[in-house]
Amino acid sequence: MITDDRVWVRPTPAVKNQRAEIGYNGLLARSGADSVWIHYGFDGWKNVQTQPMTRRGDGGFSCSVLCQGDRYVNFCFKDSADHWDNNSGWNWSCDIRS
Numbered sequence: 001m002i003t004d005d006r007v008w009v010r011p012t013p014a015v016k017n018q019r020a021e022i023g024y025n026g027l028l029a030r031s032g033a034d035s036v037w038i039h040y041g042f043d044g045w046k047n048v049q050t051q052p053m054t055r056r057g058d059g060g061f062s063c064s065v066l067c068q069g070d071r072y073v074n075f076c077f078k079d080s081a082d083h084w085d086n087n088s089g090w091n092w093s094c095d096i097r098s
Helices: none
Strands: 007-010 019-024 036-042 046-052 061-066 072-079 092-097
Touching (some): 019 036, 036 061
Antiparallel strands (some): 007 019
16 A cells, blocks of 8 residues: 555545556656656556656656556556666555445
8 A cells, every 4th residue: 555655546545447546756756757657557467557657747747547457556667767666676556446
C-alpha cells in the first residue's frame, strides 16, 4: 500500500475495470526528469505495460490506468535516461476492489 507523499492513487482503493489516476512526485521528478513513464502490472506483475505520464503544474507527473486486475495494481517509474524509481526494490501497489 502507499504510505508516503511520493505517490498517490485516486480513487483508493482502485475499482476493477475502471480508470485510476496515479500521481508521482518522487526522486525522478524531484531530480528534474524531463519525462516519466509508469511501468505497471496487476496481481503480481501480470499483463505488464509501460506508458508515459503527463507533467503536472506542481512538477510531478500523473496518468490514468485501466485497472484490469482482481486484487491489486503494481507499479514503479522510469525517466527518459532509463533511471528507475522502484521504491528501493519494493515497488508500489494499490488494492483493487470489485
